[in-house]
Amino acid sequence: MSVPNILLLSSSRVHGYGFLEYSKDLILDFLAKSKVRTILFVPYAQKDHDKYTATVQTAVKPWGLNVEGLHTKTDLASAIRGAEAIFIGGGNTFVLLNKLYEENLVDVIRNQVLKKGTPYIGSSAGTNVATRSIHTTNDMPICYPPTFDGLKLVPFNINPHYIESEHKEHMGETRDERIKEYLLYSKYSVLGLREGSSVLVHGNKAFLNGKAKLFTDRFEALELHDNTDLTFLLNENK
Numbered sequence: 001m002s003v004p005n006i007l008l009l010s011s012s013r014v015h016g017y018g019f020l021e022y023s024k025d026l027i028l029d030f031l032a033k034s035k036v037r038t039i040l041f042v043p044y045a046q047k048d049h050d051k052y053t054a055t056v057q058t059a060v061k062p063w064g065l066n067v068e069g070l071h072t073k074t075d076l077a078s079a080i081r082g083a084e085a086i087f088i089g090g091g092n093t094f095v096l097l098n099k100l101y102e103e104n105l106v107d108v109i110r111n112q113v114l115k116k117g118t119p120y121i122g123s124s125a126g127t128n129v130a131t132r133s134i135h136t137t138n139d140m141p142i143c144y145p146p147t148f149d150g151l152k153l154v155p156f157n158i159n160p161h162y163i164e165s166e167h168k169e170h171m172g173e174t175r176d177e178r179i180k181e182y183l184l185y186s187k188y189s190v191l192g193l194r195e196g197s198s199v200l201v202h203g204n205k206a207f208l209n210g211k212a213k214l215f216t217d218r219f220e221a222l223e224l225h226d227n228t229d230l231t232f233l234l235n236e237n238k
C-alpha cells in the first residue's frame with residue numbers, strides 16, 4: 001500500500017499574485033516527488049467546466065505541467081484510477097460535493113489517494129471536500145448533497161480563507177464565533193487556514209505551510225505558525 005500525498009491549499013488566488021502563482025514552488029515540489037507531468041483536474045465546483053479547466057492549464061503550462069479535465073472523460077472512475085495526480089479546484093463546495101456523489105466518485109477518489117498514493121491537490125472547495133465534512137465551508141448551500149460527509153482524506157475539518165473580523169462596528173457573528181458554534185455540536189477540530197497557507201500530508205505526517213488557527217472543544221483557539229507539525233490532527237478520532 002502506498003502512502004497518502006495530499007496538499008490542501010486555502011485558495012488558488014492570493015492578492016498580488018496570478019492564479020496559483022503564490023503556490024508554484026510548493027506545487028512543483030509536491031508533484032516532482034511522484035514524477036507527475038499531467039494533472040487530472042476536477043472542475044465541478046464551478047459552472048463552466050471548460051473555462052475553469054483552461055484557466056488551470058494556462059497557469060501551469062509554463063511550469064511544464066499538462067492538465068486534463070475530468071469532465072471530458074467518458075469513464076470518470078477509470079480516469080481517476082489512471083490519473084498521475086488529482087486536483088480539485090475551488091468554487092461552491094455544495095455543488096462540488098453533490099456532483100462527486102452524483103457521479104459515484106467519492107469512494108473512488110478516496111481509495112486512490114489513501115490506498116494507491118495518487119497525489120491529491122485541493123484548493124478552497126477542493127480542500128473542504130477533502131476533509132471529514134463540509135460543515136465548515138463559507139459557501140452558500142445552493143444545492144443539497146445527499147450528505148455533508150467529505151472525502152475524509154484527513155480526519156479533521158478545515159475552514160479555508162479564514163480571516164478574523166477587523167470591523168469594530170460589525171455586530172454580526174465573526175468567523176471565530178461561527179466555528180465555535182460548530183464545535184458545540186461536533187467533536188472534530190477545525191483548522192482555520194489563512195490565505196496563502198496550506199497543509200501538506202505525507203504518509204502519517206502533516207505540516208502547516210503559512211499560518212492557521214486551530215479550533216477545538218478541548219482548549220482555547222490556538223495560533224499556529226509556519227512549519228507547525230500537524231501530525232496530531234491525523235490521529236484524532238481514530
